[in-house]
Amino acid sequence: MAVLLKGKPVVKAMGETLRCRIAELQDAGVQPTLAIVRVGDRPDDLSYERTAMKRAASLGVAVKPYVLDAQVPQDMLMSTLHSINYDKTVHGCLMFRPLPAHIDEATMCDMLAPEKDIDGISSASLSAVFTDSKVGFPPATAQACISILDHYGIPIEGKHVVVIGRSLVIGKPVAMMLLARNASVTVCHSRTENLPDITHRADIVICAAGRARAFGSEYFRAGQAVLDVGINFDDAGELCGDVDFEAVEPVVGFITPVPGGVGTVTTSVTMAHVVQAAEALR
The missing domain is CATH 3.40.50.720 (NAD(P)-binding Rossmann-like Domain)
Structure with missing residues (x-):
């Protein structure tokens, strides 16, 4: 019988460490904040969003949701990502994919600043994984x-x-x-x-x-x-x-x-x- 590599103990250990780090940031006047960008109401996106918001709340990470209509023009999504890039109160961005067919997904992924691309979806972040550099974050x-x-x-x-x-x-x-x-x-x-x-x-x-x-x-x-x-x-x-x-x-x-x-x-x-x-x- 195999040893089960359950995720819950890993999550618990990570949580204990993260709460300490978050408390230190808050003491220094910094509130770690995640932007969640969702285009449309796909059931799997909604499920992931609920899970992410619950986990963020349990740790003390603030969340800024950006919910856009499934028919949103590409330039409006681009403008949203641009504003997130320049919002100093937002430290990371999670954009749910796949995006609707009328949107150029690769272009939108590359709109994200690497330092806020916490799920490694941009070309810059992925390139860093392949070159073993410290730009952005891995998936x-x-x-x-x-x-x-x-x-x-x-x-x-x-x-x-x-x-x-x-x-x-x-x-x-x-x-x-x-x-x-x-x-x-x-x-x-x-x-x-x-x-x-x-x-x-x-x-x-x-x-x-x-x-x-x-x-x-x-x-x-x-x-x-x-x-x-x-x-x-x-x-x-x-x-x-x-x-x-x-x-x-x-x-x-x-x-x-x-x-x-x-x-x-x-x-x-x-x-x-x-x-x-x-x-x-x-």
């Missing part, structure tokens, strides 16, 4: 994976990590972040041949393919750490990850559940980035 979900490994004492340096998925949201950035921690990283995807042979050789496997229960026990071996980043719904409408948890959990050494794993930590990482941004401006 929160990628950082959440690293935070979970660190919290549970799972070594990264010198280990072989297989990342399944190559998106700019998780696959590519987490691979670069692991390389920066001296792991040997193999990035796989839907066209990778002999994938089970590759995953069997890994010490750590990060599944971020976005396919419900696509990876069963044949992909894994005893002792491995498996991080499931997938957020999917199966044919019965049940929330599940990319990993067939019931089949894989008895095989491996460590595994994150879905729900209750990586996703739980992501919002806390977002808040940590806001606090870090506020500290940088003291």
Whole structure:
């Protein structure tokens, strides 16, 4: 039976540290503040917004919501982001995506000032992940994976990590972040041949393919750490990850559940980035 890498203990530990840092900022007259930009009323955006606002309130991070109509002209969204960039009372910005089809999403992402791009969506922030520089912030979900490994004492340096998925949201950035921690990283995807042979050789496997229960026990071996980043719904409408948890959990050494794993930590990482941004401006 695997050790469950639950997100709740990670969130608790992060919260204790963050509350101390936030108190120090407040004592210095700085209130860490997050701007949340939502265009339209997508149910998943609304759910994430509620989660983010609840987590912010529990830590002492202020939130400024910017809610725009789904048909908002692009120049109005651009003006909103411009105002956030120059608002000295706002330290970080979280913009929900995907944006409506009539808006150039890449352009809007690049509108964000890197120092306020706390979810790593701009070209400048992503470039910093690949060059291992200190501009902006990495994507929160990628950082959440690293935070979970660190919290549970799972070594990264010198280990072989297989990342399944190559998106700019998780696959590519987490691979670069692991390389920066001296792991040997193999990035796989839907066209990778002999994938089970590759995953069997890994010490750590990060599944971020976005396919419900696509990876069963044949992909894994005893002792491995498996991080499931997938957020999917199966044919019965049940929330599940990319990993067939019931089949894989008895095989491996460590595994994150879905729900209750990586996703739980992501919002806390977002808040940590806001606090870090506020500290940088003291």
